Amino acid sequence: MRNAKSYKPLLFLLLTGWCLLFLRCESTEKSMVRAVYLAQSEQGYQAGLLYQAPQAAADAADATAALQFVQAEGQTMERALDAAEQALPQTASYRLCDYLLLSKAEEPLLTEYEQLVLRRGCGRTAARLLCAEGEIDRLAAQAALPDALMAQLKAAAPTAPRLYEHTEPGLLPVLGWSAEEVSLQEGGVLHTVVGNTLLSPEQAEVYRLLTEQGGTRQLWLEGERIGIRRCTVSVTLQKAQVLVRLDCQRAAHSPLPTQAQQQQLAAQCTALLQGCWQQGVDVLHLQARAALRDGSGASFDPTKNACPQLRTDVHFMLY
Structure with missing residues (x-):
C-alpha cells in the first residue's frame, strides 16, 4: 500500500505532462x-x-x-x-x-x-x-x-x-x-x-431594428442622425389591419426624436415590411402569430396572400 501511494505523485506528473504535450500538439x-x-x-x-x-x-x-x-x-x-x-x-x-x-x-x-x-x-x-x-x-x-x-x-x-x-x-x-x-x-x-x-444602408438598419438585433442602430431622420440602442417590437393582429409598435431607447448623446422623425421612421418600417412581404419574407412572423392565436395562419402566408394593412407607431422613451 505504501509503495502504491508513493507512485501517485509520479503518475499525476506524468499524466499532466502528457496532457500538456497533447494540447501543444493539437494547437501547433x-x-x-x-x-x-x-x-x-x-x-x-x-x-x-x-x-x-x-x-x-x-x-x-x-x-x-x-x-x-x-x-x-x-x-x-x-x-x-x-x-x-x-x-x-x-x-x-x-x-x-x-x-x-x-x-x-x-x-x-x-x-x-x-x-x-x-x-x-x-x-x-x-x-x-x-x-x-x-x-x-x-x-x-x-x-x-x-x-x-x-x-x-x-x-x-x-x-x-x-x-x-x-x-x-x-x-x-x-x-x-x-x-x-x-x-x-x-x-x-x-x-x-x-x-x-x-x-440599402437605411433599409438594413430598419430590418435589424424590426428583428430586434443587438447593437446600436444609426438612422438619418429628417436630416439628423439618431442612434437607437434598444428596441422592443410589439405586434397586434386585428381583423382589418396589423398594429406594429416600436418602443425605442435612444443611444447616449443622441437627441430625442421629434414627432416628425418618429413618423418618418414608422413610414420606413411600414415600407420595408411591405417590400419584404412582396419578396415572400414575413419579417414579423405574422403567419406564426396567427397560427398560435387562431390555429391557422393561412391568411398571412406571404407567398399566397397580399400584404395585410399595416399601421406602425414609433415611440421613444424619455431616458
Missing part, C-alpha cells in the same frame, strides 16, 4: 482554419481558406497573428476544398472556423456546403454567413489583408446569421476589399430560399 501541428470562402462559376468551384499559421497560438479564438490565405479550384466543391487543404502547411483543423464567405449567397450552394460539413467535417454549421466583394487573388497576395479580413469578420459577426439558419430569411453583412484594405460595406443582402435582395 495543425493549420487552424478560421474562415472558408466559396464561389461557384460555370467552370466549377473556387475555395479559399483563411488560416492561422501553426507557429502562432492558434488555439486561442481571439488570436489574429500570422493569418494567411490560400485558394484553389475544382470541378466539385469537395475537390476545391480538398485542393485548398493540400496547400496548407499542415493538416487542416476547422475547430475555430467561425465564418463562411460567399461571393453569392445562393441556396443550392449553401445546402451543398452544409451537407459537406456534416459528412466531411470541413467547417462548422454554426459558422456566420457573410457576402464578399473583391478579387480573391488579393487576399493571398497581400500579406496585410488576412489580418484585416479577420478584424472585419469579427466586427460583422454579431448581426450575421449562421449556416444552420440558411433556410430562414436572414440579412447577410457584406465585406469588400481592395489591394490595401478590407471594409464592412453599408447595407446588406437579404437572403431567402427563393433569392437575394440587396438592401
